[in-house]
Amino acid sequence: MHRRDPFTLALLIAPAAVVFGAFFLLPLAELFVIGGSGPQGWAAYASVVTNPRHLQSLVSTVTLSAGVTAATLAISTVSGLFLVRNRFPGRALLLAMLTFPLAFPGVVVGFMVIMLAGRQGLIGEATHALTGGRVVFAYSMAGLFLGYIYFSIPRVILTVMAAAEKLDPQLEEAARSLGARPWQVVAHVVLPALKPAFLSAGAICFATAMGAFGTAFTLATRINVLPMVIYTEFTLQANIAMAAALSFVLGLVTWAALALARSFAGSTVAAAG
């Protein structure tokens, strides 16, 4: 278009840029500086690996997030592909229910886990009735695992289904014309074609699990994941510098996970909260 356009475009994005710079970039820079201003100085940034307690929580957070990612991808792929490849009465309703908790906040998800596996939860009641014992795991790493899966399934299912719907049906037909059995079609054609979707959905899932706070907060403050450690450092120990350093590192890790997935997937990996 005309050559004065760049000016108009700059003017239009200016408000967002100003707000973003003043309330995100500047504070992040400040956070970075504060992180290095505590009694340990810049060494605080290394404490994630040098402090055994922090290292332990980093390891358990990463392990938990990786496990959640793997489990969610597996579950969502089975159900998502099933819903894409089959038409049956009630399918729309099923799909609606599966994607409905999309925007539930972490605290509410934590409460859902309590409803299922808490002291008065469904699983506890059921096992009590069956065996006399009461299975309660909501207030532990297992509860957090369940909560994060709960939280991630809707989003991952949507991503997998959107990608599966875009697959050219002729690819499958071609594989079948060459003699591939149904499982071979899935293994050789469908799953490889969905790889970018897996990468992007998995990255979002991982990043969200790494940084999630509400669910852990609802279930128990003693669960040893990094966001809880940061929160404890900040509120109970008033160690603002350490909290700043740890949260900066955490932010860096999650952002890097998404950026990495994006560079591999090639397409847009949409981050999500």
Added chain:
Amino acid sequence: MRRYGPAFWAQLSFTLLVCALLVVPVVLSMAAGLTVNYFVGIRSGLTLRWVAEVWALYADTIRLSLGIAVACLACTLVLGVPAAYVLARAKGPVARAIEELLVMPVAVPGLATALALIVTYGGAGDFRRSWLFILVGHVLFTLPFMVRAVLAVMTSIDLKTLEEGAASLGASFVQRFFQVVVPNCASGILAGSLMVFTLSVGEFNLTWLLHTPLTKTLPVGLADSYASMRIEIGSAYTLVFFLMIIPSLILLQLLGRRGRR
């Protein structure tokens, strides 16, 4: 209709199980919020007592959350729609870098963003104590969703040619923007708005650190009730929360289905 094989039934069962995992606790919590005594069970009778108690205890958190959500929506519309337009129009590394930056608040954990805001602006007493402090956090967190929803629609239509068409008919930039660009992105703006509203009403990660005793939002109250109230009150409160976000979630689903067709 063709006959379904065993593989179909196996997959259907699995999917139903997953669905149950998601839906059963929602139903349980809704029931709990309406049951006289959850420990005894539904046979203790149904009541609205807990809902009334939630209202008495937490009405101002509900009002504040709604207010912040509306304000947040207004901010993301004003900031996000023009920004999405610029990102759709401008090509080149600078635009892509800005796009990458704008999405960062979603990738960076809310805890980190909240801490960053506190260490930077925590000293500004009046601002720190007002609900605007929370609003800033919500705008940062939700802006990417608005930008992405609008940008998705803008890149799917031939925006440039439509605009040239309007310009050839004599429309000025402002006329083109409001009479051609915005109406043709309406579905994206609506989807973005619903998402922003829903996320803002439920935002906890940032808000827990940003709130003060006088600026408690609904999720802050929820966490409080889960920790210190009986399960029926927590449930009734959750029920109120569901009632607030369900309409926009349903609209989002309808919108998504229409878009997929």
Added chain:
Amino acid sequence: MSGSFHLDGVPIRLEGCARTYDGGVRALEPLDLSIAGGETVVFLGPSGCGKTTTLRLIAGLESPDPGGRVWFGDDDVTRLPIERRNVGMVFQSYALFPNMSVADNVAYGLRVRGVATAERRRRAGEMLELMRIGDLAGRRIDQLSGGQRQRVALARALVVRPRVLLLDEPLTALDAKLRDSLRLEIDRLLRTLGVTAVYVTHDQAEAMALGDRIVVMARGRVAQVGTPREIYYRPADAFVAEFVGTMNRLHGQAADGMLALGGAALPWAGPAGPAEVLVRPEDVALADADAHLRGSVAAAVFLGDRTRVVVETACGHTLTVDAAGRAAVARGDTVGLRLDPARFLSL
């Protein structure tokens, strides 16, 4: 179409208009061109030749490099953006607004000009009637066929009474049959409206049918400007000769007023020495007894109204010849060809 709607065509003049894109790519070498008021000029060329860039310069969607000037009559419009040039433009993809009905699309130009609602509804209605799509006024854009969209786009461009009508490959998106009938209709419209029209296409048949004059372009330069007949029968260079229609090129030896071509000798007015002769397929005839050249048929394609025959001659030439539709020629046949020196073209 109605004669009551008439526009005053304004002359267009381009002076030294070049266009260089960021990164130094020259899309258009400096161009000087005058278009008379009411004239229809067609820019013809392969993709990337600069024809669309020229159209966008006239439209005001792009600015020429410094020094270039665009005049509409006595107005220097170089610095005016498109929205202030009062042009009508038909886009290749039509650019109809999906958020507006057919009638609202057509009335949009009047709306931004501040014309009152009743008045613009009336004028949009008239224009739709003129385009014979009055019954579509309330339709949504996605309910229209390609041909209907085309008419809406034309109506929308014309209703504002533009000084200049610009058409960017308006028929390219349509199928062949529709293209032919709409081409006739556009032709009639342009003749009766009196508007100055600039039409861009890569289709030579369209260019021949519509243009008062054709501007053939190649690689950012004007190769030739002329009437369709001039372009066809007096091509300025080898590119024009090859691009417009089909051309045979024969090489012979001239001496003493005769041209030796294969085994034949033809009367020749040109200088002695090696000579190149250009001849159109329809100017070569199949012949028996009085043939100048003989060869075998490499391909024969029946096209209904004619049969296009490719002949490889004994002297090493390959000629494309248009024979009558009913001519019975098949691959492998030996045929004779008769040439008429009066119809030879030269560069």
